[in-house]
Amino acid sequence: MSDPILSLQAVHTDIAQYHILQGVDLEVPRGQVTMLLGRNGVGKTTTLKTIMGQWTAKSGKILYDGQDITRLPVSARARGGIGFVPEDMGIFSDLTVEENMLLGCTSGPLDSARKEWLLGAFPALGTFWNSEAGNLSGGQKQMLSIARAMAEDRQLYLIDEPTKGLAPAIVSTMAQALRELKGQGASILLVEQNFSVARALGDSAAVMDDGRVIWTGPMAELAENKDLQERLMGLSMEAH
Amino acid sequence: MTAAPDHRPNFASVSLAERLDGALPVLLVPVLVVFGFFAIGVPSSWLTLTVSGLAMGMMIFIMASGLTLVFGLMDVINFGHGAFISVGAFVGVSVLIALGEWTGAASLLLNMSAVFLAVVAAMTVTGALGWGFERIIVKPVYGAHLKQILVTVGGLIVIEQLIHVIWGPDEIFFNRPETLKGAVTFAGAAMEKYRLLAVAVGLALFIAMRMVLRRTKIGLIVRAGVENGPMVEALGYRLRLVFVGVFIAGSALAGLGGVMWGLYQEVITAGMGEKMMVLVFIVAIIGGLGSVEGAFIGALLVGLMQNYVAFLEPKLALVSNIALMTAILMWRPQGMLPVVKAK
Numbered sequence: 001m002s003d004p005i006l007s008l009q010a011v012h013t014d015i016a017q018y019h020i021l022q023g024v025d026l027e028v029p030r031g032q033v034t035m036l037l038g039r040n041g042v043g044k045t046t047t048l049k050t051i052m053g054q055w056t057a058k059s060g061k062i063l064y065d066g067q068d069i070t071r072l073p074v075s076a077r078a079r080g081g082i083g084f085v086p087e088d089m090g091i092f093s094d095l096t097v098e099e100n101m102l103l104g105c106t107s108g109p110l111d112s113a114r115k116e117w118l119l120g121a122f123p124a125l126g127t128f129w130n131s132e133a134g135n136l137s138g139g140q141k142q143m144l145s146i147a148r149a150m151a152e153d154r155q156l157y158l159i160d161e162p163t164k165g166l167a168p169a170i171v172s173t174m175a176q177a178l179r180e181l182k183g184q185g186a187s188i189l190l191v192e193q194n195f196s197v198a199r200a201l202g203d204s205a206a207v208m209d210d211g212r213v214i215w216t217g218p219m220a221e222l223a224e225n226k227d228l229q230e231r232l233m234g235l236s237m238e239a240h
Numbered sequence: 241m242t243a244a245p246d247h248r249p250n251f252a253s254v255s256l257a258e259r260l261d262g263a264l265p266v267l268l269v270p271v272l273v274v275f276g277f278f279a280i281g282v283p284s285s286w287l288t289l290t291v292s293g294l295a296m297g298m299m300i301f302i303m304a305s306g307l308t309l310v311f312g313l314m315d316v317i318n319f320g321h322g323a324f325i326s327v328g329a330f331v332g333v334s335v336l337i338a339l340g341e342w343t344g345a346a347s348l349l350l351n352m353s354a355v356f357l358a359v360v361a362a363m364t365v366t367g368a369l370g371w372g373f374e375r376i377i378v379k380p381v382y383g384a385h386l387k388q389i390l391v392t393v394g395g396l397i398v399i400e401q402l403i404h405v406i407w408g409p410d411e412i413f414f415n416r417p418e419t420l421k422g423a424v425t426f427a428g429a430a431m432e433k434y435r436l437l438a439v440a441v442g443l444a445l446f447i448a449m450r451m452v453l454r455r456t457k458i459g460l461i462v463r464a465g466v467e468n469g470p471m472v473e474a475l476g477y478r479l480r481l482v483f484v485g486v487f488i489a490g491s492a493l494a495g496l497g498g499v500m501w502g503l504y505q506e507v508i509t510a511g512m513g514e515k516m517m518v519l520v521f522i523v524a525i526i527g528g529l530g531s532v533e534g535a536f537i538g539a540l541l542v543g544l545m546q547n548y549v550a551f552l553e554p555k556l557a558l559v560s561n562i563a564l565m566t567a568i569l570m571w572r573p574q575g576m577l578p579v580v581k582a583k
Contacts, residue, residue, distance in 0.1 A: 052474055078476035090471035092464045094579070099460055106476035148475075 003066060005030045005156050005187040006051065011060035013043075013050045020046045022211035023060070028156065033178070033188045033201045035219055038208035039233055044191045045087055047208070048158045051189070052084045053077050065155065079106060083149035087160040087191075091141045093134025097125055100133050100144055104151030111152075118147045121177040139170035146174065150181060157181065157188045163197055175200060199223045207232045265576035269540050276548040287429035289547045295435035297543025298442020299504060303497030303516060304523040304535045305449060306490025312466040312530020312579050314483050316378055317385055320392040321494050321520065323399035324366040324373075325513030328495025329502035330407050332362035333414055336503075343417040351417035355503070362499045363492040369399075370491020374484055396514060403510040411509040420503070438500055445493075446536050453532060462486060466530045466579050522561050526568040528575030537576060538568075 006028040013021035020043050028034045036044050049055045053074040062070045069077055092100055101110055119126040122143040163171040175197050192198045202219030215232050280286040307321045335358040336343055342354040377395045381387040423430040453459035465472045465479050473479050502508045523542055527534025542561050550557035
């Protein structure tokens, strides 16, 4: 197997007086979709934010493309090729859809071929291109958040619960776009509670509990083994 | 590929009343102007007072625009802003005095050249001062409002004392350039030439700021940063650099405002900026902290209100702007055009 695009080694993160990440070890292989799974409150979102630099790792090491980025500022990590879709979507409500998309391009204007692809994947964004993003529906905002992260070619995408609370039809749109992104060779670390999406997209999985990664392996192995799911996450994923 | 579902967007549910609600603050200025017309009764007086109010409003806007941007983007309450107004006035007036032959000549070209150089000098010095102020005084207290108030007030006092050291403790009287003296008459109303210039400068600045904020990438980053700074950084932009740039620009605008206000009053003191800060804060608050458009409308309302009330009932002039702020905050507690804060 080639070098992983991302590697976390014994990463600890505190938020105020709380010790959230307690030695996370994780590898994200190149060109694959890695699902980060686990119950609520086990540290999945904190892991993504620590990789992105929004929370600073107290100790441990984060290697991205072979480089130690543990102490790099957030913007340097993003410019290095990490795209981030936070759980709250981070949409700029006062800006138009177009302006939100332009902010996703740090190195120049939005490439026309890229725009065409994104509007093909998310047609609703084209319809409301010049409208304020704050007036979009929840699903459209989620599409915008993901499309904005994809506005430039990036090596690694950190995506936090992109299908949360969305209608099945939009979930399917979202999953298709992520599949296409994967098809372009991007690496994705995806926090996802929707089991069918996780099973359909995931190549590998890492399960977290209590601030640590307690299991890693192929997604298919986890998907097929209900006992393993219940042991790791306290429930069968089929129920979701 | 799966097409996006054809579900109804929220736009459909935005009622006419909600759309009008967004435009209401903009309508307040013409409403106040019309109210002033009927309250004053004499068209020529009303026109003179309106131009005077607009000029005052524009100058307050120049001073307030930097403050509101700094607060909106950086969440910094900067009482030291008043010091930049004073320093701008002193530097600008020093240049004007040094160019006495130009300002004393009855030549529009020489007069405006002198004013231009005074403005450039004032903005350069206050911009540089703002950079140092941000590095030394503001940077250590990001995120701590109480400390910001204490240290920026401290910075204000120190700079005021430094003005006394450099320019002496006395107020400085001076004359406007020759071609900016006097008034023009229109429809029986006398309008000071300088006030017309102030209106033009303020309007040009507002349009320029809107263009920068709405049409450029840096403006886009600033507007996004006001709403959600951490996300802007997560997209790859060094917001810290933008912070510093906005602080420098805000300080330079305060310097410009200081020169304009000094020329308006024809006297400058070290405490002039501090005194202006009451009006500047009123404008920034009623406009909606972080909103340039809100500050513009707020400044015009304050300028017009002050002039109309001073004419109609002089004793009420001092409280009129506080009353205006109270009324607007009761109507819209976040100010007229609040900037969404996602953080």
